[in-house]
Amino acid sequence: MAMKLNKELPLPVRLKEEYPLSPKLSELKARRDQEIRRVFTGEDSRFVVLVGPCSADNEEAVCEYVNRLARVNEKVCEKLIIIPRIYTNKPRTTGEGYKGMLHQPQPDQAPDLLAGITAIRRLHLRVMEESGLTAADEMLYPENRSYLDDILSYEAVGARSVENQQHRLTASGMDIPVGMKNPTSGDFTVMLNSVTAAQHSHNFIYRGCDVTTTGNDLAHVILRGGVDKYGKNIPNYHYEDLVRLLEMYSKLDLKNPAAIVDVNHSNSSKQFKEQIRIVSEVLHSRRHNPGLKTLIKGVMIESYLEEGNQPIDCHRIYGKSITDPCLGWEDTQRLLYQIAEDC
Numbered sequence: 001m002a003m004k005l006n007k008e009l010p011l012p013v014r015l016k017e018e019y020p021l022s023p024k025l026s027e028l029k030a031r032r033d034q035e036i037r038r039v040f041t042g043e044d045s046r047f048v049v050l051v052g053p054c055s056a057d058n059e060e061a062v063c064e065y066v067n068r069l070a071r072v073n074e075k076v077c078e079k080l081i082i083i084p085r086i087y088t089n090k091p092r093t094t095g096e097g098y099k100g101m102l103h104q105p106q107p108d109q110a111p112d113l114l115a116g117i118t119a120i121r122r123l124h125l126r127v128m129e130e131s132g133l134t135a136a137d138e139m140l141y142p143e144n145r146s147y148l149d150d151i152l153s154y155e156a157v158g159a160r161s162v163e164n165q166q167h168r169l170t171a172s173g174m175d176i177p178v179g180m181k182n183p184t185s186g187d188f189t190v191m192l193n194s195v196t197a198a199q200h201s202h203n204f205i206y207r208g209c210d211v212t213t214t215g216n217d218l219a220h221v222i223l224r225g226g227v228d229k230y231g232k233n234i235p236n237y238h239y240e241d242l243v244r245l246l247e248m249y250s251k252l253d254l255k256n257p258a259a260i261v262d263v264n265h266s267n268s269s270k271q272f273k274e275q276i277r278i279v280s281e282v283l284h285s286r287r288h289n290p291g292l293k294t295l296i297k298g299v300m301i302e303s304y305l306e307e308g309n310q311p312i313d314c315h316r317i318y319g320k321s322i323t324d325p326c327l328g329w330e331d332t333q334r335l336l337y338q339i340a341e342d343c
Contacts, residue, residue, distance in 0.1 A: 009114055012146035019121045021150050025128050032134040032153050033176055039081060039297055040177050040218045040258050046078075047343040048298025049336065050136050050154065050260065052085030054309075054324040055100055057107050059123050061319040062086060063130055065305050065329070070131035072333060076340035083154050084133055085300065088120040089140035090323060091160050098312060098322055102144065107312050107322055117147050124151045139178070142170035143207050152176060156300075159184045159224060159265075162194045170206065171198035173213035179222040179260050186226020186234050186266070188248055195219045199255055220258035221245070222300065225266025233269040237261050237278055239285045239292075246291050262300040264324065272308070272325040275301055276335055283342045299339075303332040 010018075021029070038044035051069065056062045066084045073082045090100035098104060103111045105119035120137075127135055128151070136154035139145050140161065145152075156179045161167045163183060171178040171194075180194040198219035203212045223245070225235045235241075242259075249257040261267070261282050268274040279299050286293040305319025307328030316322065319329075327335070 007114060009117060012149075015117060015121060015147055016150065019118070019125060021125070025125065026150075028128060028132060029134050029151065029153065036081060036083070036153055036177060037218060040220065041256050042294065044081075046081050047339065048081050048083060048260065049339060050083045050085050050298060050300040051303050051332065051336070052087070052135075052301075053304040054087065054264075054302045054321050054326055055090045055098065056086045056088050056120075056123065057098070057101060057322050058318070059119070059126070061305060062123060063126055065303075065319065066127050066131045066133060066135070068329060068333075070133055072336050073133065076336060079340040079343060080336070081298075082133065082336070084127060084131070084135040085302070086124060086127060086135040087138050088123065089138055089144070091138075091140055091158050093160070100140075102141075107316075108314070117144070121147055121151070124148060139167060139170065142166045145170070146207065149174075154179070156222060157181060157194065163190055166204075168194050168197035169202045169204045169213065171219055172200060172202050172215050173206075173211065174216050177218040177220065177258075178216055179220055181222040181224050181262065182226060182236065184227050184266070186228075186236055188221075188236075188245060191221050192248060192252060192254075195221055195254060196252065217255040218258075220256065220260065220297070222260045222262050223267070224262035224264075224300075225268075227266055233266040235267045235269075235278075237263065237267050237282055239281075239289075242282075242285050242292050242296065243289070246289075246295050249295065257295055258297045259295050260298050260300055261296060264300075264302040264326075270324060272302065272327055273331075275327055276331065279335060279339060280342070283339065286343070301327065301332070301335070303327040303329070305329050307331065 134153035182191040263278040304326040309321040309325040
């Protein structure tokens with residue numbers, strides 16, 4: 001056989017029983033979910049900042065980072081809603097490389113999915129308990145989200161997954177904002193088709209069950225830039241791109257039109273310091289166009305304790321990315337205060 005069964009994993013309900021969401025944390029999530037919902041429905045004018053490491057690779061470093069975010073959040077909460085980016089599943093373009101804490105809770109050791117599903121649930125719970133913030137993760141594997149669906153306040157569908165039917169249908173059954181990234185080609189139509197699918201009701205097979213969803217009225221787009229047929233990065237955060245998106249949205253019967261701008265990836269050509277400038281340009285576009293101010297709800301920033309990135313080896317620097325390069329903490333803190341002042 002080409003597929004070998006390694007071990008049977010516990011059902012999500014069993015893992016939730018072992019690592020439950022306490023009443024205190026349930027109240028926190030309900031409150032945060034409502035605050036975030038009000039931004040995407042236009043009832044709250046605060047600006048969303050999804051910020052954190054490219055990959056959550058170390059529990060201690062991630063928690064230290066988010067606790068620092070929480071202290072900044074106390075000072076900017078009247079202007080911003082900060083959502084920690086805690087990505088525990090990592091898509092790989094060629095299938096090679098670190099696939100995230102779900103696969104490898106210890107990045108330099110062999111994959112262990114049983115340890116991985118436990119590690120990611122414990123990490124998200126600890127973040128909530130220590131920081132008072134609820135987080136975002138990527139829905140890389142639709143069926144695996146059941147291990148975290150009672151914890152997360154935001155989910156993203158990545159550029160390589162956004163055309164996948166199971167991702168779109170699963171998103172239609174979520175009750176939190178789900179951001180659909182444009183595909184690696186940069187195609188806006190594909191991205192908006194995914195939002196349309198996610199906002200409608202569907203009947204399909206999910207985890208061995210026949211399910212029907214109600215549709216997710218908070219499904220929206222994430223602009224992350226694209227790549228042309230020669231492999232050249234094509235950004236899509238410029239004013240004319242945002243206006244084009246606004247026009248395309250206006251022709252569709254979609255609820256709560258909204259966009260998040262991912263300021264790294266193909267928008268920055270992975271030049272992580274460019275994120276600072278790109279955020280400034282996005283805010284400038286919002287200030288000079290009322291329609292864009294309503295449409296652009298926030299930005300997504302890749303940031304960690306230490307700037308840049310590093311290989312996975314025995315000499316790893318604590319709090320430095322082992323996947324895409326990230327802004328360091330000092331730059332991030334200054335940027336967050338600047339966003340609060342400018343938005």
